[in-house]
Amino acid sequence: MNHDFDVISAARNWRTDAVDTATPDQIISSVYASDVLTLEQLKARLSKPTFKSLQATLERGATLDPSIADTVALAMKTWAMEKGATHYTHWFHPLTGSTAEKHDSFVSPNGDGSAIATFSGKELIQAEPDASSFPSGGLRATFEARGYTAWDASSPAFIMRHANGATLCIPTAFASWTGEALDTKTPLLRSVEALNKAVTPALKLFGASEGTRVSSTLGAEQEYFLIAEEYYYRRPDLVMTGRTLFGAQPPRGQELEDHYFGAIPDRVLSYMTDAEQQLYALGIPVKTRHNEVAPGQFEIAPIFEDSNIAADHQQLTMQVLRNTARKYGLVALLHEKPFAGVNGSGKHCNWSMSTNAGENLLEPGDTPHENLQFLFFTSAVIKAVDEHQDLLRISVASASNDHRLGANEAPPAIISIFLGSELSDIFDRLESGQGGRGAEAGLLGLGTSVLPPLPRHAGDRNRTSPFAFTGNKFEFRAAGSSQSISFPITVLNTIVADAVSALAAELKAKLEGGADLNSAVADIVKATYSAHKRIVFNGDGYSDEWHQEAEHGRKLLNLRTTLDAVHHLTDAKNGALFEKFKVLSDRELAARQEIMYDIYFKTVNIEGETTEYMARTMILPAAVKYLSELHAAGSSKAVKGVAAEVEAAADELFDAVQALSAQNTATGGDEVHEKAHHMRDQVLPAMTAVRKAADKLEKVVAEQHWPLPTYRQMLFVK
Template sequence: MSECIDYTKTSLMEVYGENCFSDAVMRERLPGNVYHELKAVQAGSKKLSTQVAEVVANAMKDWAIERGATHFTHWFQPLTGLTAEKHDSFISPRPDGSVLLEFSGKELIQGEPDASSFPNGGLRATFEARGYTAWDTSSPAVVKDLQGVKTLTIPTAFISYTGEALDKKVPLLRSMSAINKEALRVIRALGNTTCTRIFTNVGPEQEYFLIDEKFYDQRPDLRLSGRTVFGTMSAKGQEMDDHYFGAIKERIGLFMKELNYELWKLGISAKTQHNEVAPNQFEIATIYESANISTDTNQLLMEVIKNVARHHGLVALLHEKPFAGVNGSGKHNNWSIGTDDGQNLLGPGDSPGENVQFLLFLTSVIKAVDTYGTLLRLSAATSGNDHRLGANEAPPAVISLYLGNTLTEILDCIAEDRPLVKRDGKLVELGLTTIPTFPMDDTDRNRTSPFAFTGNKFEFRMVGSSQSLASPNTMLNVAVAEVLSEVATRLEQADDTLTEVKHIIKEFYTSHKRIIFNGNGYAPDWLEIASNRGLPNLTNTVEALSHLDDPEYTKLFGKHGVFTAAELHSRKEIYLETYSGQLHIEAGLMVEMAKRRAIPAANRYLKDLLSTMEAQMSFGMTPRSQKTLAQNLFDHIESALDALESLEQTLVDVLETKGDALEEARYYHGKVVPVMEILRSHVDELERLTEKSYWPYPSYEDMLFHL
């Protein structure tokens, strides 16, 4: 990724942030008045002027060129789920044949990539190619370094000629503005006059697999779809839990060393790394940043993981379920609400006043999660995540909220108007100014809960490993903003603010406590309990996404200016088309791999087995077990061929659903997926029965236990 750096001998302090145009760099390189005006722009209190943009652009160019950059790019996040960039050089020809190195304020502020081929969900006609990238001043520019090829990379938003959001950043920024507005109203009503800005913070935990690239290169399913469409578990999987938090192997340690340094150079504070549950599965966590910056840095993180892995003869797999039979990968989204005067609004605090504020925001989140749980569920809905949710590795598809016993008891006491008994046996009167303090981490972690309170934040564990953080945090921000809007209005109109706060806390908890579940989400009876409580169980991506533009959500997003009705509908169309497209690729891979290599390999083995049996019988031997093996091979070959024919036919029949994204996605889920599962069951059984030297693909044992 970068030129010949010996990471074992390079000091962290030498490299940290060297490729990030950070606040410290801006303070050093910009004139004082320009720096302060840019900070005001970042805080949303001023608009960016052309004069400031020119000064910043020149400083940014000089800084990037000093680091060896020759090009710049507006880096954005289209609705493909990936990132996109178009590179332009700094050179500007002169009449005498020489060149100047230039980068104007206009080039910094706005770019115009060809947008015709990006997904738009009906927002625009294909021939209307214009799309504009706009500099996101709140997220730092970086210099990407790909083995010495250095590019100034500027985070940007991506919009159409007519102003519609064509990316994931714009709605996220809008949702952050919405929660800022409504939360400010609430704390103003509570008497806080020092805070001027409220933001949501996110600390993601990224899981991924590593395999040797020689095996990856032999697996077309991994190369083209990110997961194995065929494959049987080896005799050993994760049963012994010996990989989880185990000693990191030397090869992986060297990879992690380079990974950390490359991230640190970008100013990304990679903090924690360890072996995860499944063989060859790992996790890395970064420290908290605002939701927008965390979304950007997580996209960079995934890119850097993949690039660095290749330097070590490895391939990083970010799919939610690359291997059947072992844990898949998620991206735990740790979410909290902070203020610019240093408060965590989800921190219990030490004083009764802070606890009142905390309980008000806590119960507001409880109501938001109950009322808008479907939005949270669909924000984590992908074909990859369908393989993971509900297994003993990820939370079930039912949205519930974990509080822990202490918080639940406090809220129960408030709701039931009964005194709380402290641990020392004393009674505490639960008045508005005498709500008791409690330790910040007086809650255990519930690994089976999709939305768990973990001391001073919520951990949204449902998000898939390959996903952008933008959509989950957009949905969460809007849901909470809507509830805070109600709270603010009630407090602003109240004659007695503190009395109204008490009423709200009690009302929200009483009306929405059905969402709270402190038990085992994997327990067989939880789904029945959830159903009795009226909690929705949207078990697959298609049914979850079908609700995205429901009238109530269209109204909600319109009220807070996050999505127009057209933008919301476009996303529903795009995400459903993405689901169908991914399954079409996987089904096509199954057809190719089974027809051209797997079944022929099993047939060759059967032929040789029959020849061996014939020779044995010519000597009067009776190969009873081999006869059974041969029959099993034959039966599964025939069944696989039947399933193969059926799958090919379903892929023809799906053409009849073209033009209706929801109907097509439902067809893939209801018709194509079941046949894929049948074909996989027979091909996987053929792998078990066929002698290894005949099998054309690396096995799970090869891939998961060879590093």
Template sequence: MSKITQSFGVNVFNDVVMRERLPKSIYVKLRKTIDEGVALDAEVAEVVANAMKDWAIEKGATHFTHWFQPMNGRTAGKLESFISPKKEGTAITEFSGKELIKGEPDASSFPNGGLRTTFEARGYTVWDCTSYAFLVEDEGGAVLYIPTAFCSYTGDALDKKTPLLRSMEAVSKEALRVLRLLGNGVSSRVIPMVGAEQEYFLIDKEIFKRRKDLIYAGRTLIGAKPPKGQELEDHYFGSINEKVAAFMKEIDEELWKVGVSARTKHKEVAPNQYEIAPVFTNANVAADHNQIIMETLLKVANRHGLVCLLHEKPFKGVNGSGKHVNFSLMTNDGINLFDPGKTPHDNLQFLLFLAAVIKGVDEYQDLIRISASNPGNDHRLGANEAPPAIVSIFLGEQLTEILEQIEKGEIISSRGREKLETGVITLPVLKKDTTDRNRTSPFAFTGNKFEFRMVPSSASISDAVTVLNTILADKLGEFADRLQNSKDVIKEAKNIIRETVKEHKRIIFNGDGYSKEWIEEAERRGLLNLKSSVDAIKYLISKKNMDLFERHKVLNKNEIFSRYEVMLEGYIKQLLIEARTMVEIFVKDIVPSVSRYMKDLAKASFELKNMGFNAEVQLDLLRTIDELFKRANNQCDALKKLISQAESFEEDSYNKACFIKDNIFTQMETLRELIDDLEKILDRNYWPMPTYGDIMFN
């Protein structure tokens, strides 16, 4: 245990290191910037930069990088050496405050959605001092990573982090207004706290190399269902084999060194599927940590002869992967604003913040869905324990009963914690939680936080958290305005809660999100059912949503339109890559293999006939394959034509994305069914790639 605690954060320029290496006056000023949002002093930056450089070099670092998160959802950064040559041919190490605060990477090849043109290449990275710098060590050496925001020459956000930081300021501002009006004069900041569970698959590297679809698209575009999938439910929380255990051990060690508090690891439901979860932390740090987790999973898997798949649905017919973004609001002095306490019916502060969530999620259910949208998630949502595309809130029995009482105008009591009786004398009696969990809910209250279960496994969590922060800022701002203009704050707060329940209870659903009845009920309630990310994306540029982001200075109009275009462009490019990959696999792999098998089968049938056998079984099989093969070839030709149409499409991005969704997406599914049928009957020695059984049970 002492080894674990001693190694945790050893490669992080954290608060302990800063206290040791910075003059006290500089340290105090920097903490004021981090904790209170005070503007950063240039003198402070200069001293911090020098201390950071010395610390990194002592640990073997030769380079630093401004590490940022462009709109493609990944991370980026160019490496710069600490070396500065001198005239006499020698060199010194230098790292100035200016270099710490600002970098100038080439922004020309990052997604920008029209915010800038190709010839306007300049972009700026700006130090985010609220997220600690850290050291990454690998075979390439040691590099100092400095978390930064990324903006254009005009100041527009070109990244995921800048809107997230803006949204954190917005929700803190409006939450504090509410707290002040409720009598809290002590807390000075409200911080969104996030813990993001990360699901992923591991497969053998050699098998991966033989699947072009996994290489190019990140998911299997074809693959017949194997005799066994996850039906026996024997993988979830099961024992971990030694190869994967060794991988997980190294993951823990790598993450702990850079201050990522990886705490939970286990097998997930599908074969070869796993999950890792860290401890809660500030939202922007959590976003950084989740990116570090994903990059570490990919890198370490390679060292162990494995490949980590972060796609939302790499395999059809089994669970897909997502992120469960656990979200709460915490004051700087430790008050969890989503903690109901022992008597939630008497906890006015909690009920008011709960009302803000209910009202915000209902009014902005389209934005919630958009924040969880990408092409991969379209395959995942609505099945195999992934939540449906319909946004709703699960509150559980206790809170639902309280809200029903509030709606009627009288709060009597709330359900207490019952004892869990197991019927076994030697087992201790436990107190049950006040409500069960609902794994089919997109947005579930889980005791003292909300769990947003829709977020895609490959995506940055920044989009989802930015939306949650912004809609809460908006509703809390509305509530604060009403409380401020009221003569009786307590009475007005109760009125707000009661009105919210009456007007927005349609968003609360505690039942089975997979049932047909819920789909029908949701439609009656007027809830949106945006099955495709393309269906959702169009709502981003609605006046209501644009006004929301502009009102709280999270995104301006240009930045909103840029994200709209980037999302559509991402969908278009991903689907076209998948379609072209599918055609290539069929033409270059399936056609030769099936032809060779048919030829050998025909030869065998002919020889059997000559030997006096009727060979009807072989001939029937040959006819079946021939018919499937012919149909598959026709469908492949149709897919080729649709790809050509899409590539020459001259209308706007949205219409192009709709064309691809309605035509190419469905055509790929049709072709896949035929190829999978061929796989089921072809001799395994002729099939040109590893099957689902080979991949998932290797």
């Protein structure tokens, strides 16, 4: 195998499709949301009474009137066919973490041999896909196939295009015949409503007008790697598992710190531009793009929007990133840790709460110490995170994210909150009774008279914090790059709803007892912060000292692995919380726990089997072939020395593969949680031993014999 040719072809043999780029004015006027059935589009196509009825559902949460379904379906079909769609699909989020779709044609035959385009209100509102092959966690038996998708009118329909046509996608919820949620969207929608019902009464105590509704908002940053597809298909581990199971560290990684925010290579920039044009057409508000820390790593980030729509858009973003990469001879890797020894990839979730009038409830204003409403809701978030550390950790738990959390580019598995210097000072003063404002934001001098001073944020950023206040929102940094954001946001919405409900009840009681609003809020904020300030940490989350202090001094949870965390999902307090707000029943919660165990087991099992396969059929044969060549080359000191190194590493690899094979054959038990623990405690360490020996071989076997593209090649050919 000529690896020099592989490198050259990977660098040169890439293609690009001409993209109709647009100016900002053109994007705004004709591209943005052009493939989305917006409210304006519907308003133009529906009668006033029909649109008013639909608007009541979208804006006020009123029950959808089935009598308008046929009219809406006709408008939707007409619009989609004008856009070139030939098929429609109910697009939903099963518990696989990805999306699902079954396409049906608009074309229906007539009895006279002709055909017509049909799409009824019944077909819009509900469909019946086969649910038997989706994970259900024991909610249904495999032979029970009936499941339903139900139109989510709060998320707009959109067009997905492909080379030979287009499809109308209708966002839907997915439930079993018994009405139990088999998806991630249904609990998310329930949690949004729970947050609204908890926060709206609290806002009224602060003087909010009637008709105020509250929803959570979200902007999810997406990190990813790009590698040449020339290399991807030569790596069975990447194809089968999404990460490299082998790979010695190259002489150069990210230590020069020259990739972060560096000039974007032309090939990558062309790809990014193409992807952005598609995302704009889907109404996805992408804002930034840049090189990330590791070689070959990049990021795309949107601005915030309603969390349900943001969750849909996040899934679409991943799909567009993957599909578009292939047009440029690239493959987009969304795994949390595709390459050992360099940065992994996360998905930072920027979360806040907003009213239907556009008021951000976590906006501190110019004087946060005087902003009663801001301090009240921030206190509720602090309380929520402290009381439900376990749920936040569980919400980001996966076999792939275990490789990232706690490493030097990701927050630790210990959940804590970063508030920054000014906000921490304000809370400390309130707790002590001082009040007022201590630390000032001030100005940041740039050290030269040529450049003006810039306003400085009240607190510096903290990349080591899993949950950081960043000016007018909280950034949940622990989510993994490949996961759906629906469950983390469901958890956030629910735990904050719980905290706000409790604090609002206290505030109402104080006001009814004659206290004025200022003193009542001050008392509640003081007591809440005092009770939960252990969760606030502004220091280095990577340090050993913090781990000691967090676990032993502050008694915070440190759920290091997925299995440590998932165990707590069905704790009594968690079941009671989700049941209280009607977000997940006990059965639905237990099902999700079962699925998380099952996915963990299967993920590591696939990795273990792939590791054994590659070591036996690719790496060991390469080492044996090179040894044979060396033995035929004579008996010089150099030959004997190299042969001894190769032989020692090959023997180590052989022994490690034998041990891994034994663990792959064993199951660890009959129950899925027993199998999952076997994977963590036996298979993963056995895989590590195989990799250690194989990576030694990579450094001593002649390059022309090495069967796999190396990190040096994959990370630096752009």
